[in-house]
Amino acid sequence: MTRTHYYTATSLDGFLADANDSLDWLLSQDVDDEGPFGYKEFIAGVGAMVMGATTYDWVLTNHIGKGEPWPYEIPAWVMTHRDPGSFADVPGADVRFAAGDVRAVHAALTEAAGDRDVWVVGGGDLAAQFALAGLLDDLTVSIAPVTLGAGRPLFPAPSTSASPPRPATAPSSAPTTKSWAPAPGSSPPCAKERRGHACPV
Ligand SMILES: NC(=O)c1ccc[n+]([C@@H]2O[C@H](COP(=O)([O-])OP(=O)(O)OC[C@H]3O[C@@H](n4cnc5c(N)ncnc54)[C@H](OP(=O)(O)O)[C@@H]3O)[C@@H](O)[C@H]2O)c1
DSSP states (O other), X not given: OOOEEEEEEEETTSEEEOTTSOOHHHHTSOOOTTSTTXXXXXXXXXEEEEEEHHHHHHHHHHTGGGTOOOOOSSOEEEEOSSOGGGSOOOTTOOEEEEOSOHHHHHHHHHHHHTTSEEEEEEOHHHHHHHHHTTXXXXXXXXXXXXXXXXXXXXXXXXXXXXXXXXXXXXXXXXXXXXXXXXXXXXXXXXXXXXXXXXXXX
């Protein structure tokens, strides 16, 4: 059965991106894609994804704008009030645009995902819209040992537009929360270490 994940990474003080929408603080981390909550295993189980327009802009600027190919092989929905024609054309990308109530988009995502899962990429307000509609099953948050002081929140304050998912102690139908946080200054476990060898210093 298709599950809907908010799978993301945050700073220690709860930001997805810094105040300039930069992810340099995150992309400079030494992350093991095959480690705990690794991206490789996660994305293999995903059949459709959805992101907000700011996140899409980031992908356009930082991948397509640098001559890199579209990084996903699954249908991607972009939530925006803008005219879809105002976005650059991306060769090879299956991108669909939507606006409004996330419940309609979720139905389309679930159908497109088939027997795989749905990935809510973010940002936080969009994830909160899914949570508020009771559509988030899993929340997987990797925590980078970095503080930013300001930026785009992991979840906006409940008083603005959303309630966060209930904690893992709630009934089994409620979203579960997983997180992994290395101690500041330490490195994430490397693949070798998990196989019983010491990691290179
Ligand atoms: N750390 C991570 O792993 C991670 C993950 C995801 C994103 N990010 C970064 O975090 C930042 C996200 O910023 P964000 O949270 O402010 O933005 P966002 O969710 O990516 O985009 C917000 C925009 O999405 C559109 N939108 C959202 N809900 C909508 C709805 N129901 N109907 C129509 N349009 C809707 C609106 O676009 P319009 O203004 O066009 O109408 C809104 O301004 C980006 O810099 C991104 O790169 C980081």
